[in-house]
Amino acid sequence: MATIKDVARRAQVSTATVSYVLNGTGVVSDTTRERVLAAVAELGYQPNYSARALRTRSHTLGVVAPGIAGRLADPATAEILAGLSEAATAAGYCLLIAAPTDSEAEGELDLRLARSGRVDGLVLFDLRVADERPAVLAEARIPAIAIGAPATGVTCPIAGFDLRAGAEQATQHLIRLGHRRIALLATSSDLSISEPFYAGYVAALHAAGLRRDATLVIEAGSSEDDGMAAMQELLAVRTPPTAVLAATDTLAFGAMHALRDSGKVVGQDVSVVGCDDLPLAAHTYPPLTTLRAPRRELGATLARHLISLIERRTVPPVTLLPVRLIVRHSTAAPRAAG
Amino acid sequence: MATIKDVARRAQVSTATVSYVLNGTGVVSDTTRERVLAAVAELGYQPNYSARALRTRSHTLGVVAPGIAGRLADPATAEILAGLSEAATAAGYCLLIAAPTDSEAEGELDLRLARSGRVDGLVLFDLRVADERPAVLAEARIPAIAIGAPATGVTCPIAGFDLRAGAEQATQHLIRLGHRRIALLATSSDLSISEPFYAGYVAALHAAGLRRDATLVIEAGSSEDDGMAAMQELLAVRTPPTAVLAATDTLAFGAMHALRDSGKVVGQDVSVVGCDDLPLAAHTYPPLTTLRAPRRELGATLARHLISLIERRTVPPVTLLPVRLIVRHSTAAPRAAG
DNA sequence: TTTAAGCGGTTAATCGGTTAAGTGGACTAT
DNA sequence: ATAGTCCACTTAACCGATTAACCGCTTAAA
Known part of the structure; x- marks a missing residue:
């Protein structure tokens, strides 16, 4: 492999000139x-990345995500990554992905990657309510941006979806259809996003003069199976809900499965709303009414903001991308209120 | 940030000793x-990655995948990446993801990443039938492994799923149920995997004394919409098929949607078999009979093999992981043959 | 006419590690 | 007593870039 010295020799200049x-x-x-350019072309010269990075920066954005049963395997994540990767590459950066292991937890991996100069900054997926990562990284002066919702004590910029408005809009939609008993399949309350989603749901109920029924709020996990189990639980309640708002499409898919298993017709008997608008949501039976979250755009925003931080520009502390309700056929007026 | 010199000074040794x-x-x-170890701990020393990589290797595996409308956004890819990332991290490697841009095509990006020493080797997604990438990389002596099926003139190791056996098994399943007119929703014939899938389908038909009907073989794309369009095409045929084998779950989901739209009951009226076994496949209506492809395992295999190549060990030229038919409710005996 | 600034380069220090070669002292074999 | 081996380090070259400092020359400003 040709080095800058070879180019310099061939062009009869110093390496400094080649670099300039x-x-x-x-x-x-x-x-x-x-x-110089002729010499570069003739030798097929490609600057050595490590040598350049040693003097300057790594030009790499880091993503630490658990592979197994985790973020990386999630279809919604895939599209965020796609957006991240495209925007990063366009700006001359690359994306580095690493998985925590038994011997090295997420936070330690974050630190190691950044402190070894392997990445210039980190994207934190799934910001939790009392997440220590932002503080740890901030103390070490490592640029970072988190995906989620504003949480107390979070010291790094955040980007995410406006789930509060989204959940409110979705709940309103169900209320307008005539639903009064509306359940919420929430994600883990550890996650920062669970708070605004819940808040939006409650706000819409209150605005309509409805009371929140605690038995209709279930903290489900994240998989289809979790959604299914949660829905089964809801069906066992004295007066089951006539509509369900799920915090993710994946949970909604599981919920729809449970409803069908118990002989209910989704839409006719029980309405279901999801959140994400995965490509699949348009093709389930029935096609899912859901909140469209611009995942690619989020990815691109994350990349741009993180790069800004790295290059010492300022970014807004919170960026929430709007979500939009896509009405399909999983929601309808309740039977009785028909 | 502490450097190796700081550690050496504090431990009263030379930097060489610290390195040793x-x-x-x-x-x-x-x-x-x-x-030395005490000094490392006291200073919180973390070796600089670029400096180390400059002398040794980058310890990074590269994945070049188009973000938009491409591989990265695919849920099946996500799990392969998860497996790759975990196995790579476990072996001390990281995963670098880059997206081609308007100004830099996939092949060029491959070359740049490898020749600049940013990655030690590359994973090639979606090996095509007459793919030039392996030859180009081989000529530049860049370790690479491709995902797909053996294709003529491919000069790098390949790992993938045994789709020929899988397609055969799935087709057999449909034949045993009594189906005679079995359609195939194939992926683009550009892709190396389309060949074995088709071959398995044809082999099962022939073994059962059935003739392949060209009108029942459709080259669909890859999205749900593509599957839907292809199925609509099949429904317009003089004698429509009573069963459909789709090359991916995503295509199958689209096909099921088209069937429902035309008033057919999936399973009862027309059987559908997919391939992948995405987590969602168990939760569609009806739950999809499909070929389970061990995607995480493929990811791990890719990582291990690529690392072997990088470290100059040999790997088998072709590794096909077995797939298994998971029978759910999208397949049943055809109406007439009840 | 003198001084300062600009041009188009070069020299060499530097980034932070790795590693081949060398070195001094203790120990063993002859 | 002398030479040869280890052992446990150190020295210093090297990886391949970036970049501050400098240099000799020409030209414009005072």
């Missing part, structure tokens, strides 16, 4: 520039 | 080793 030409820094005459 | 201790190379007395 390639980086557009410094002043170089046109004829010299051309000689 | 940290890497387990060289001979160092126990007392010195302890002094």
